[in-house]
Amino acid sequence: MKIGLMGLGTVGTGVVHLIDQNGRNIEKKIGEKIEIKKILVKDPNKKRTPLAEGKITFNAEDILEDEEIDVVVEVMGKEHPALEYITKALQKGKHVVTANKEVIAKHGKELIKLATEKKVHLLYEASVGGGIPIIRPLKQCLAANKIYEIKGILNGTTNYILTEMKEKGLDFDDVLKDAQQKGYAEADPTDDIEGFDAARKLAILCMLAFNKFVLPEKIYTKGISFISKSDIQYAEEMGYTIKLLAYARIDEKERLEAWVHPVMIRKTNPLNxxxxxxxxxxxxxNAVGEVMFYGQGAGMMPTASAVVADIMDVKNHIVIQNGCEEVDLIPIEDTFSKYYIRLIAFDRPGVMSKITGVLGNKGISLLSVVQKGSLGETAEIVLVTHIANTGKVLEALKEIEELKEVEKIESVIKVRED
Structure with missing residues (x-):
């Protein structure tokens, strides 16, 4: 089996090394040797693994037009030109394996349709969860189930930051710098810390689990950049841990709810x-109940493991292509949740009654109200609501922020008991 590898960064290098290290084992399992014939790179001056010697090309057509290449493996990242290369490879009748979550989340529906028309395979296990096997189980092992709900931690960078803030009592900015130095966060970490990466992965899971296609930009997304060590501490005091949760469910009317949001979860929750x-x-x-998939969500070898497994599945023909229908999401304003709200208000008589009055007028009752201490002329106030309509909570927060007695709403975090 001859493959063309597009990209020789972290994941691409991992793929080259894994095929070299485990080649004999792989050949025994699929009855055929995997040979990397050509590798597409951008930078002619970058130092490469010696295993790539003699295979390097700077022209995508050398892979796309090569009739001997059976499988195109795209690990370049970014939407363009990866989308164009994947599309052309499928049109040429080549199987495609990709780790590109952005392309699959945004264009998966039409690419799957094209692959089906051309009678070739499009595989993307590595696009969600790195080395965690989740896409294959959803397509095969859990195929007989009706999936009701998916929830998870889909981004390792944000999980690392929240873990370090909790365990070491550090500020967000300090942990982010540490994560960048260790290679856990990109130089521009926006996609991770603002939740966009998790939203793309969630869109792919919705497509597979519920047969519903939704663009990732339509998923309500809130990241973690506003979370302070105070929020981490207060969550701990109340018996919770803060995680960036990606959540999707199908309701009884077959409507889809999907969002990415920081959430306080109980210590008894498996995700804790x-x-x-x-x-x-x-x-x-509905048949299997709740099952959990756990592992490293990124990194050279875990992601390469998923990519090479997909290449093997092309040979083994273990592929199920799904069509899916486009769907409108349940508006975030129509969902329900408990909320933790931390705000800074001027320390004057009657301020608390004005804040609680706004919430009461919107039909929002409070589980607890705590003044955490004076900060000179201001005080830090922490409120936790009972389950409330999110639209009413957002309306109330807008009114509270406009009160002259309130300086700033610092944090709004979902609270879940399950």
Whole structure:
């Protein structure tokens, strides 16, 4: 089996090394040797693994037009030109394996349709959860189930930051710098810390679990950049841990709810023990109940493991292509949740009654109200609501922020008891 590898960064290098190290084992399992014939790179001056010697090309057509290449493996990242290369490879009748979550999340529906028309395979296990096997189980092992709900930690960078803030009592900015120095966060970490990466992965899971196609930009997304060590501490005092949760469910009317948001979860929640750069995904099916997939969500070898497994599946023909229908999401304003709210208000008589009055007028009752201490002329106030309509909470927060007695709303975090 001859493959063309597009990209020789972290994941691409991992793929080259894994095929070299485990080549004999792989050949025994699929009855055929995998040979990397050509490798597409951009930078002619970058130092490469010696295993790539004699295979390097700077022209994508050398792979796309080569009739001997059976499988195109795209590990370049970014939407363009990866989308164009994947599309052309499928049109040429080549199988495609990709780790590109952005391309699959945004264009998966039409690419799957094209692959089906051309009778070739499009595989993307590495696009969600790195080395965690989740896409294959959803397509095969859990295929007989009706999936009701998916929730999980889908981004290792944000999970590492929140874990370090909790365990070491550090500020967000300090942990982010540490994560960048250790290679856990990009130089521009926006996609990770603002939740966009998790939203793309969630869109792919919705496509597979519920047969519903939704663009990632339509998923309500809130990141973790506003979270302070005070929020971490207060969560701990109340018996919670803060995680960036990706959540999706199908309701009784077959409507889809999907969002990415910081959430306070109980210490008894299985996701509480998922720390550092690890990811975990909980899937709830009507026959199997709740199952959890756990492991490293990124990194050279875990992601390469998923990519090479997909290449092997092309040979083994273990592939199920799904069509899916486009769907409108349940508006975030129509969902319900408990909320933790931390705000700074001027320390004057009657301020608390004005804040609680706004919430009461919106039909929002409070589980607890705590003044955490004076900060000179201001005081820090922490409120936790009972389950409330999110739209009413957002309306109330807008009114509270406009009160002259309130300086700033610092944090708004979902609270879940399950």
């Amino acid at each position: 023990g998922v720390n550092g750069v690890f990811n975990a995904i909980l899937v709830d099916g």
